[in-house]
Amino acid sequence: MKHNFDEIIDRRASECKKYEPAYPKDVIPMWIADTDFAVPEEISKAIQERAKHPCYGYPVESFEFEKAAAGWEKKRFGWDVDPHWVKYSNGVLPFFMYAIRAFAYPGDKVVFQTPVYPPFYAIPKNNGIHVVTNPLIQDENGKFSVDWEDLEKKLADPRVKLFFLSNPQNPCMKSYTREELTRIGELCLKYNVFVVADEIHCDLCYKGHEHIPFGSISEEFAKNSMVLINPSKTFNIAGFRTGAAIIPDDERRKQIQIMIEDNKNYGRTIFGMLTFETAYNECEYYADELMEYLEGNRDYIVKFIKERIPGIKLAEAEATYLMWLDCRGLNMNQEELKKFFFEKAKLGLNDGATFGVEGVGFMRMNIACPRATLVEALNRLEKAVKEL
Ligand SMILES: Cc1ncc(COP(=O)(O)O)c(C=O)c1O
Known part of the structure; x- marks a missing residue:
């Protein structure tokens, strides 16, 4: 691939809503729908070039x-x-x-x-x-x-x-x-x-x-x-x-x-x-490469949850990097579920109930992150579920 989607970028220093200010450093934010990937180099270059002009x-x-x-x-x-x-x-x-x-x-x-x-x-x-x-x-x-x-x-x-x-x-x-x-x-x-x-x-x-x-x-x-x-x-x-x-x-x-x-x-x-x-x-190439990378992430999470996290279900996504986790099998009310993800698993997901009454019992996880971050997040989730 021309673009390195494995690169881990510290976004905390960039006035980034996903990471600041609500999220303590030990929580992995996986909520709002942007990616943790650098933009294509063509975009960085274009911005830098235009920024040289002072007006x-x-x-x-x-x-x-x-x-x-x-x-x-x-x-x-x-x-x-x-x-x-x-x-x-x-x-x-x-x-x-x-x-x-x-x-x-x-x-x-x-x-x-x-x-x-x-x-x-x-x-x-x-x-x-x-x-x-x-x-x-x-x-x-x-x-x-x-x-x-x-x-x-x-x-x-x-x-x-x-x-x-x-x-x-x-x-x-x-x-x-x-x-x-x-x-x-x-x-x-x-x-x-x-x-x-x-x-x-x-x-x-x-x-x-x-x-x-x-x-x-x-x-x-x-x-x-x-x-x-x-x-x-x-x-x-x-x-x-x-x-x-x-x-x-x-x-x-x-x-x-x-x-x-x-x-x-x-x-x-x-x-x-x-x-x-x-x-x-x-940047058409970047859109193609992004999908190839995300598909790897999607396949990884679907397999992981199926094999290692009883109580949570995830269908094979047809589209988007926003995974809709069915957590009803964990038998928690929505407040408990939110607390569990944030305080026990140390993951910052979207509360499913904000998407409508049908979202009660669900959490939304953004997997547009380097594979290593996703692996770490899922390991945390597995551990937290086992400790229940
Ligand atoms: C379905 C959908 N529509 C719109 C938006 C936001 O669009 P914009 O930032 O262009 O206003 C989002 C952002 O997550 C979205 O998921």
Whole structure:
């Protein structure tokens, strides 16, 4: 490999949220969704080069940003995106708020599949619309699938204006198939529900699973959706706060633009554009190598838990580096479970309950770390479980 993913980097000295300030030195933080890997050298070099110039005032809004986003979708997923469809934003999350403000009235509803990334609940609630959940169903092997009957019933409610899709799904490690996406898209068209497809984890599908951009499935789906992307998860550049939305329908795009202008939220960052463009234009090799490395981590943890940690179950992830650990077999309530991981195993994971009621009994573990860190973490977990 060109990149060394085994390198152990001290992140404590870098004002890094994952490590500071809540985490004592003897706890391994494995929670928030960034990686412990260095960025590709092309990104480091580009930053250093630009940093040599001593002025950092307002940048021009060069069209290179839009072209980079479109180029990535084409070369990675075969989707022909017109760069004019692309909108800049400070990360993908603001687009949820724009979609709510543009396409729903207060009191309307949004549907999404749970358990899910916590802002899916918070943003609608904080912007005056109701949340309706369509819980995913888990089979005996831990694989998640859609409850279609429930989904249709919920989408049929005339107050439902939006469907938020997390694909690949965080934290269910699910990569939606073309058939599933098609069925979701058709139901949304049938009930006139606009789809906000959060595809921030799109690069992180394991072998045997393919990421299919929602808008790539058909022109009708493209026009009834916006697809959100950000190289942050793959290239470890979340700190540059730069994401993009692909909004193929002219009218929808204009409506989102009004929201952006209303909030005067169009300012770009020099380093955000630079890292976004460098990642997407020059670092495809890194995305490939990252997945190869993560696959090793995923296989290691799945085998380890199966063979050595009774009481915890982990399905084979289809996508993402966020492992959804089913800890119900440890017979603890959620408070005990959190305490157990933090105080006994000395591991800082996400509390599964923050992803919805279906997450009670679960913890989410981020395995985007050097193999040696993962091995140490699992050894700690095994020891702590044995001591119970
Ligand atoms: C599904 C999902 N969407 C959005 C985000 C955050 O996106 P951003 O930092 O671009 O606002 C995350 C971060 O973990 C995520 O997992």
